[in-house]
Structure formats: structure tokens, C-alpha cells
Amino acid sequence: MPSTEELLKRLGVVLDPETLRLALTHRSYAYEHGGIPTNERLEFLGDSVLGFAVTDHLYTHYPDLPEGDLAKRRSAVVSTRALAGIARSMGLGEFILLGQGEILTNGKDKSSILADTMESLIGATFRNHGIEIARQLVLRLILPLLRDVEVLGAGTDWKTAIQEIAAARKLGSIEYRVTGSGPDHARAYEAVLHIGGIAYGQGTGPSKKEAEQQSAALSWKMIRPQNDSTVTS
Template sequence: MPSTEELLKRLGVNIDPETLRLALTHRSYAYEHGGIPTNERLEFLGDSVLGYAVTDHLYKNYPDLPEGDLAKRRSAVVSTRALAGIARSLGVGEFILLGQGEILTNGKDKSSILADTMESLIGATFLNHGIEVARQMVMRLILPLLHDVDVLGAGTDWKTAIQEIAAAKKLGNIEYRVTGSGPDHQRTYQAVLHIGGTAYGAGTGPSKKEAEQESAAVSWKMVRPHDESTEAK
């Protein structure tokens, strides 16, 4: 495992070693090591800081958007999918302390674990430096997503979004065809979305659900209404 100094460099903040270790301690690791503290309380804290920072930014920078649109944008960028994507881009998974069961099932790449750990790191930053430094870190990570039409267009539920578009365009029935590969302890799934018998987007993931979500996201970009493909900044 690389030094946590590299992780802090990627995050752009300093977190004291004890708090950082706590932020990276998944409950599966804690259980196997005598019930030591987990990162769940930091996750709870970081979730609130994240929500505040994004809400404050949206309110101040999008004065003409109604409440519903503000909520949709916030939901999109604080979702498990969005946070897991950020964590993967930073390589957070390689630093998470996991139990053997999670290690064997590729827990370091599970979206739920990655997203929860990102919230824990935000919480740890808040504890060490206060709200302003934590807010600045959140904005560095989140701002690119707020300008991503593909992220904002469908919110957080890609499968629902593609279903709605397919129904509106009368494209036909939706079917996810999923296959798996690799050993049982590190299995990868591939999903291809078929609409009306026609193959659309493909996705991969460590679980069938994540592979289907990825294929739905790719497919949404292919069939979305034309007026959702551009957005005034």
C-alpha cells in the first residue's frame, strides 16, 4: 500500500495520522481487529458538511433555479455514484482498511464503500481544519461534476431515467443482459442494455447492480431528448 502522504497530496489537505486512519477504517476491518472505532461517525459528519457545501454553492450561484432543480443538482453530485467516481479518480480504494472478506470480494472498488470513505475524509478534514477548508476541498472535488451535463441530466437514478426516456419515445421493453467473469472472490460483471431488442450501452462493475447502472448511464446518453444535451451555464 502506498503512503497515506500520497493520498493527502491528492486531496490537497493535511489530516493528522490518527484521524486519517480512522477515516479509512471500514467496519469490516474494525470487526476483525477487536472492535476498534470505525469511520462511520466521520462519514455521518462528512455527509452533513458535503450537503452544506453543495447546497450553499448552488443557492448562491444559481439564483434563477427553482427549488426542485436545485435539489436535483445536489442529489446528482452527492450520490453514491458521483462520490465513488471521485474516490476512484483519487485512488482512494487502495488506502481503505478492509477486512479479509471485503478484500476477497474486491471491496476497494465497491461504490458504497468508496462513497462512504469520501464522506469520512470530508468529515476528517472538517475536524482538523473547520468548515472553510472542508468546503474548499468539497468544491475542488465537486465543481467539475456541477458542470457535467451528463451527470446533472439524469440525476442519480440512471435506470429510472433511461426507463422514462424509453417509455416516452416508445422504444420498447427494457432488458439488462448480464454476464460475469473472473474468480468468485474477484468477479466482474458486464451488462448490456437492450431496448426493444436493440443493444445500447454496456457497463461493467463489481456487482450486477453497478454494471446495470453503468450500462443505463451510457444508454441514457445515447437516447436522451435533444433538449437535455445542452444546458446554459
């Protein structure tokens, strides 16, 4: 495991060793080490700090957006998918303390574990430094996503969206062709969406569900009307 100093450098914050270790302690590791405290309480705290910081930023900087659009943007950038993407970009999985079962099933790349740990680190920052430093951390992580139109669709159920547009345009039946590769503990999946017998988007992911969602999202962008810049919700 790389030094946690490198992780703190990537986060841009300083945390005391005890709080940092707690933030990185998954329940599977805690269970195997005598029931020591887990990061779940910090995750609970970080989720609230994250929501507050993003909501305040959206309210302040998007004064013309109605409540519904603000909620969609917030949902997209605080989603499990978005947070896991941030975590992967900084290599967070290598630092998380996991039990052997999670290690064997590639827990360090599971979106749910990565997103939860990201929230626990936000909670740890709040505990060590207060709301302003925690808010600054959240904005450093989230602002690039708010500028990314594709990420703003992260909360969308793309499989439903593609069904709707395929039906509206009478493109034919939908079929996801999924293949898996790699050992059982580090399985990777590839999904290709076929509509009316024609291959469209190809998606990948650590689970069939994520691969299919990515495939559907890419396909939706391929077949949507050229003058349609909206995201289905």
C-alpha cells in the same frame, strides 16, 4: 499499501496521523482488531459538511435556479456514485483499512465503501482544520462534477428513464443481457441493453445493478430526441 502521504497530497490537505487512520478504518477492519473505533462517526460528520458546502455554493452561484433544480444538482454530486467516482480517481481504495472478508470480495472498489470513506475524510478535515478548509476541500472535489452535465444525471434512475422513453416511442420490449467475468472476490459485470431486439448501450460495473444502470444511461442518451437536453428525474 502506498504511503498515506501520497493520499494527503492527492487530497490537498494535512491531517494528523491518528485522525487520518480513523478516517480510513472501515468497520470490518475494526471488528477484526478488537473493536477499535471506526470511521462511521467521521462519515456522519463529513456528510453534513459536504451537504452544507454544496448547498451554500449552489445557493450563491445559481441565483436563478428554483429550489427543485438546486436539490437535483445537489443530489447528483453528493450521491454514492459521484463520491465513489471521486474516490476512484484518487485511488482511495488502496488506502482503506478493510477486514479480510471485504478484501476477498474486492471491498476496495465497492461504491458504498468508497463513498463513505470519502465523507469520513471530509469529516476528518473539518475536525483538524474547521469549516473553511473543509469547505475548500469539498469544492475542489465537487466543482468539476457541477460542470459535468452527465454527472448531473447521476441521481437519475436510468432504468426507469429508459423504460419511459422506450414506451413513449414504442420501441419494443427491454432486455438487459448481463455477463460476469473474473474471480468471485473481484467479479466484474458487463450489461448490454436490447430494445426491440436492437443492442444499445453497453455498461460495466462491479455489480449487475451498476452495469445495468450505466447501460441504461448510455442507451437513453443514444435514443433521446435530439432537441431534448433535459435529464429525466
